[in-house]
Amino acid sequence: MWEGLDVSPHKTQTVAYVRVSSTDQNLSRQLEAIGPVDRVFEEKVSGGSRTDRTALAECIRYVRDGDVVRVASMDRLARSLRDLRDIVDEIARKGATVMFVKEQQTYGRDAEDAMGQLMLNLLGAFAEFERSLIRERQAEGIRIAKAAGKYLGRAKKLTPEQVDDARELIATGVPKTVVARKLGVDRATLYRALAGTSFLTTALEDPGQAAPQ
Template sequence: MEIYGYARCSTDETRQDINRQKRELKKLGVHSEQNMYWEYESGTKDDRVELNKLLNKVKQGDTIATTEVSRITRSTKQLCEIIELVQRKKIKLIIGAFVVDCTKGELDPMTEGMLKMMGVFAEMERNMISQRVKSGMAHAKAKGKSIGRPRLTVEKLPTSFIRHYPKYLAKEINQVELARLCNCSRQSISKYIKIYNTL
């Protein structure tokens, strides 16, 4: 029986640090780095690569740990699908201090109801954040301010990417492994490679 961890941030490593979640996962019992799945993706996206890998990997008796519901999903629909999978595979789901144990049987209605309510609040929070961001952008645009991130240049590429990129060029590692070494998303790695190749 294995204990796996899942961590997620919605924006890339330059704006959010995923290491705090990793530290919390270790406290929840995920001691092996190989059992830790993490990515920079939206919590509403239902085809997240690392999450799907984890959900396909777990087997009966295993445990999935995450720091809070919003890390594993911000979609009530997807949370219901994950709850069904937890029951079907008879695994344990740890969400911070909240434990959903289906290793010995079905999920009791009270626990299921509480879990779904947590999912509703996570989705509602995401919608409120999105609304505030859109309102803020519209206000800034009306004042004539430029919208969006500053343009990333070769000089601003992370030092970890510069250090490990030669291994990728030598085909010693692939893009996923490079992303892990640089502690960033695959999308960021693709962007960094494109920028670096403009030299």
């Protein structure tokens, strides 16, 4: 009667969920902290909300009773205390366990008991507070750098009209350093603009002359 049917018990798996906060970060450090697993769910671009995090949704759908979800730290799983509690609860309801490597904490079906909830709330609140401090320090660092004239931000580009003005000033003998300061850019930006415009102008007026020899 049971011939040909797979009645073997479910083989529990250990999976990893990793997430970056910006596109210039990589996942290798998190994977190294988590260690060997059966499957990895990678969130390569940080999402602003739960709906943006497709890898997390896939991970929650995938896990089953007895599985373990390893995460490098609480702030990699959730961006707020509310999200943290909701995600852990969703995974626990499927019979799986969440293990946070940095905090050395594990939450599963018993996460609903008083002590489990207390620890989750305390550590989650601390992680959220830590993120707020980091954002404040970054903002303060930018303010200080701006006040000192050292914050570059996004590289400024000169408009064609500004480049024409720069050429006229330089032609009258005004030093390029002074011209750059007047336009609010550094010398490298001015030089690039002058070189680019010069090539474009030459190409439009005499394509043969502009072509590389």
